[in-house]
Amino acid sequence: MAVESKFREDKDLAFLQYADWQDLKVLANSLIKDHSGKEQWTGGLKKSLDKSIAMYPESKEQAYKNSWKSIAAELQLYGGDTFANLTRGKGVTYQEIVFDVAKKVGVDVHKDTANISDVEEKILRLLFQRVLTMDDIGYMYRTLEDKGLLGLTSLKSKPWNTVKNAVGLNGNAGAVAGAGAIFAGIKMIPKLAKVNPIVTAATLPLTIKDFSSTAYRVTIPAVCIVAMMRTKYTKNSSDYDEF
């Protein structure tokens, strides 16, 4: 269950404590729902937010602002390997998530010298050819869906792009073959009991790996949203100075 206690102190997500509550809500929703608003991944964050909203019935702003660590913790958990999280208890730092997403979408970065906000900008520019703002959320999701980067959501509308992405954007012949196997595996999951056991045996390990490892369907849009929120924060960061 992702709650505040699972939050890892993370300098790259600390600015969320100053974020607008509506923006926090957008980020939280990206971790709970798909872009059509349908709840897809109901982890601990949903429960945590419901509890917070119940505690502050008069102010959703307070509820979300007080939940920034829970939201960040959920993102960190998505960034880690689900099975590893079960034993580790906490997720990974945002830096790890960003580098992972950068690698996934094909941004070339040097881990030891790269600055987080620079990497985020490169990701946005590569995916959208510009730095988006929080007003571009709809466009962001449509583009990610078209590129097949939204997991099951993309699978319905852009199955080939989605499967291609599951094995890497620049997949070679072997990767394409693997993609086919994953595609078959994904389609088979609901009817697992009815399929040919030989096909299941061949595709299931790939399918399980795809769904249990870093959840790109969530981390890619989440990193894009965090990047936009950071740009907004940086412009007015001195407003939050205490002295």
Added chain:
Amino acid sequence: METDIFTFDQERFSADLIKAIKNNQVIFRDGVAYWKKGLESKGIIQHVPLKKVQALTTETFVKNLGSMQSSIQGTIVAAQAISTASLMVATVIQTQILSKKIEVVRSAVLEVSQTINEQNILFYTDKVSQYLSVVQNLKLILQSDEDTKTIESLANTTLADSMHLKNHMNFFMLNLINLIESEQIKDKEHIGLILNFVQQMLEILPLGMHLEHILSHRLNQYQLSQTLVEDSHQKYSILLNNYRGYLNLMNNRIKSFELKASEVSYFTKIKQPALDLITNQIHVELLEKPANEQLSIPQNVK
């Protein structure tokens, strides 16, 4: 010891003064109400009548002094609309507050000079002690009822000392803040002592600077008095901005988990007094407002 505190007696204000206050045409300086510059009327409106507001023991008055200005402000809330700075200085002159504060700063200076045994720091801590004596003297001269001519020579010498040492203070404090910010001082105990000293000095400097400005005004050096307060305001603003820059840097590093609060306990200790210093805005009342106010120069000295 019981001390009488006097404040402005609004009931004995002249009709002209009441009207001028309503029209925002008054500047209170050294117990006198002047017309602002640029109006048809010039010079003095009225020597402001005083009344005894309370009798306090100085011990009670200064008992809970964390930061000096917070206690002073408590006594002047009711009359804030008239002139916070005038009342603040009047209160300081009438009570032992300044002496108590100087004692606190002196002990902070002693700790710095005894612990950080570096030649340049010792040189400047000596200057700090001299400056504190000068501030005490500024208060004494303003407190005396002697005719201006009698005290003129002494007052001018004190003013010259004050201007000279104030510049040393400014330079020294800027250097100290820079030394800490650039992490050239590593020892946490030393950083704590220096921060405490900087904090104490930033609390007392606006008072010293304002007293200097008022003394010059009392000597009828109207233009010099204005120049002094403008210069002091500029110097103090730079100092305070540097201090705030350091405080924000540290505070933001703690809030973004780059530093653990437990590792920088010296910062935790200074945080609340520093917030009080900035939010209470003593420097605004004592320096910024007088620096931006232009009173009409009394006609007899033109």
